[in-house]
Amino acid sequence: MMEGQSVLDLIRRRTSVRTYDPRPVEPEKLDKLKAFMSAVENPFGAAVRLELVEGASGRLGTYGFIRGAKTFFGGCVKKSGMDLEGFGYAFEQVVLYATALGLGTCWLGGTFKRSAFAERLRPVDEYLPAVSPVGYASDKKSLTEKVVAAGAGARMRKRFGEVFFDGAPDKPLVPDNGALTTCLEMVRIGPSASNKQPWRVIVKDGAIHFYALIDRRYAGNTMYGFTMQRIDMGIAACHFELSARELGLPGGFVVDDPHLISDEQAAEGWRYCFSWR
Ligand SMILES: Cc1cc2nc3c(=O)[nH]c(=O)nc-3n(C[C@H](O)[C@H](O)[C@H](O)COP(=O)(O)O)c2cc1C
Numbered sequence: 001m002m003e004g005q006s007v008l009d010l011i012r013r014r015t016s017v018r019t020y021d022p023r024p025v026e027p028e029k030l031d032k033l034k035a036f037m038s039a040v041e042n043p044f045g046a047a048v049r050l051e052l053v054e055g056a057s058g059r060l061g062t063y064g065f066i067r068g069a070k071t072f073f074g075g076c077v078k079k080s081g082m083d084l085e086g087f088g089y090a091f092e093q094v095v096l097y098a099t100a101l102g103l104g105t106c107w108l109g110g111t112f113k114r115s116a117f118a119e120r121l122r123p124v125d126e127y128l129p130a131v132s133p134v135g136y137a138s139d140k141k142s143l144t145e146k147v148v149a150a151g152a153g154a155r156m157r158k159r160f161g162e163v164f165f166d167g168a169p170d171k172p173l174v175p176d177n178g179a180l181t182t183c184l185e186m187v188r189i190g191p192s193a194s195n196k197q198p199w200r201v202i203v204k205d206g207a208i209h210f211y212a213l214i215d216r217r218y219a220g221n222t223m224y225g226f227t228m229q230r231i232d233m234g235i236a237a238c239h240f241e242l243s244a245r246e247l248g249l250p251g252g253f254v255v256d257d258p259h260l261i262s263d264e265q266a267a268e269g270w271r272y273c274f275s276w277r
Contacts, residue, residue, distance in 0.1 A: 003100040007242040010096045011186045015155075017104025018145035020057075020068035021136040029101050030071070033134065036097045037073065043241065043253045044234070044274075046086020047078040050094060053120045057133060060120075061113025066106065067142045069133030074117050076126035082255075084226060085273065087129050088234020089241075092190075095132065096242070104137035109193050109228050110220055129224075129231060157188055158197050164188075165202045169211075169261060169270070173203055179247040180208070186239040192232040193220045199236040200270065202260050207277040208251075209258055210236060214269040233273050240276060251276045 002010060030052060037050040052073050057066040073094060077087040095105045109130045117131050161172030164184050175181045180203070187199055196218065200211040212233050214221065220228035237253060244251060257272045 001246065002097050005100050007096060007246050008182070008186060010099045011189065011239055011243070014095060014099045014105075014191070016106040016191065017133070017135075017137040018066050018106050019138040019140060019142045020066070020070070020104065020133060021138045022068060023136050024070055025103060025135055029103065032101065033073065033094070033098060037094055040090045040093050042086035042089040042234070043237070044082035044086035044089065046080055046083045046090070047126075048075055048087050048090040049077070049121075049126065050075040050090060051121060052134075053117060053131065055116075055120070060116045062108065062133075063111045063113075064144050065108070065111040066133050067145070068138060069135050071135055072117070072131050072133050074121050074128060074131035076121055076123040076128050078126050082274075084129060084230035085234040085237060088231035089238040090234075091130060091132075091231075092235045092238040093242070095191075096238075098134050102136075103134050105132045105134050107132055107191055107193075109231065110223070114224075127226070129226060129228075156195070160185070160188060163197065163200055165200070167202065167204050169200065169202060169265060173201075179244070179249040182247060183240050183243040183249060184208075186243040187236045190232075190235050190239045192235065193228045194218070196229065196232070198229045198232050202258075204258065204260065207258070207275050208240075209260060209275045210240075210273045211261065212271050212273050214271055216269060230273075237274065244276070 057069040077083045098105050112131050160175050164173040166173040198212045200213050202209045214229050253274050255274050261270050
């Protein structure tokens, strides 16, 4: 629960907002966001620092992708083995918390001026993977927003059996009415860079093994000095764990590769990330 609201509902309600209403966010809500950000945790031991950044989208620089925003939040992380997964996990919790406060957000990993945000966030032994505007969604969508959303097929998601597997990566998992299906469904509908949905899951012997299908030709993975799609895996972990806690599905994340994929799949870009058990 966040602000008395079900996380499942928040995950279902969240969508990227790229056009903002002139109405500023009330100081009380900004204070709540700040308090939430300073306390947010992640299960991957990543040293994540998240902060509000006051400033208009035009001046800070979002290449026309974001209109009308007056406030952003951004984050830095120290380099470590699972830094980007931890960053994705922590940042997505803030996204969901903002959703609970009635505010729109939009993950930006590429279309923002890194130098302008770095001046504000001042990374020290850290780097800056992503930022997001935060504010009230406008009733009107800009043309850029419509084009971007249509281009990324923003509402489209891969089918359940295309990304979740039963025992081996060639056997689609069949959804049922249980808590595990709901938790996986919350992973399935999550946001991802360019909506590429890299998450793959193999359920075996009561454990849930998460893999990333990394697209090595995707510019997001090559342009910024880090693998953008690892952030998506942190988002997947966040949606899974918060849903599991809400539904009473026991377990926690561990890193313990069960070696279930073939050399061929590894060559395709499949990469083991973490397991829930
Ligand atoms: C790690 C990450 C980076 C993203 N970077 C950008 C970006 O640079 N610019 C942008 O307009 N949207 C960006 N997005 C938003 C995605 O395009 C969006 O989440 C996806 O198309 C699904 O749409 P939805 O969020 O409305 O469900 C990013 C999302 C994620 C998770």
